[in-house]
Amino acid sequence: MPKPLLKQQQSQTQMGSMLSATQQQSQKQQTQQMDKMKLDRLLRKTRSKEYMDALHKLDAGGHVHNQHKVNEIVDVIRNEFPEVEISSVLLGFVSICYLGRPYEVHTLDMTGQIIDHYKVGQSLPGGLEKARSLALRGGYEFIEVYVDCCRCISSTGAVSVING
Numbered sequence: 001m002p003k004p005l006l007k008q009q010q011s012q013t014q015m016g017s018m019l020s021a022t023q024q025q026s027q028k029q030q031t032q033q034m035d036k037m038k039l040d041r042l043l044r045k046t047r048s049k050e051y052m053d054a055l056h057k058l059d060a061g062g063h064v065h066n067q068h069k070v071n072e073i074v075d076v077i078r079n080e081f082p083e084v085e086i087s088s089v090l091l092g093f094v095s096i097c098y099l100g101r102p103y104e105v106h107t108l109d110m111t112g113q114i115i116d117h118y119k120v121g122q123s124l125p126g127g128l129e130k131a132r133s134l135a136l137r138g139g140y141e142f143i144e145v146y147v148d149c150c151r152c153i154s155s156t157g158a159v160s161v162i163n164g
Helices: 002-043 049-060 067-080 128-137
Strands: 090-096 103-109 114-119 142-146 149-153 159-163
Touching: 049 067, 049 090, 049 103, 067 103, 067 114, 090 128, 103 128, 128 142, 128 149
Parallel strands: none
Antiparallel strands: 090 103, 090 142, 103 114, 142 149, 149 159
16 A cells, blocks of 8 residues: 555645646746836836937948947937847837938847948848838837837937837
């Protein structure tokens, strides 16, 4: 009789550890959901004047060849969200280009920290293309392109989220 009891205890221990692993997985998923909710809430906050001013400098044209100026703009972006490693979720920015024909939009690619101006019909790299039509439609100062959505920023710094 003792042998079946011992096996039962072992299986109860195994069941307990499996249950514990399931509970840990569930807690991890809940934590990730909470973190995503906090991140979404943080990224919906109105953008600061310093942030807005820095991103308006993207259209100056000279920044394309001046990495020091690009780094200053990237630092302002990171300072806007000190709680987050923003480069892990933010792909870049797209905005209407006011340099004139043949240019249509300009971008700041966060991965390579590169500012570039794109001509009509020239495709945008690194997932930024999904924001082109939003930028060209007007009504927004610029579009922040994230892995899972676009955040359209108005002249007042207000944020509108477009999923997809």
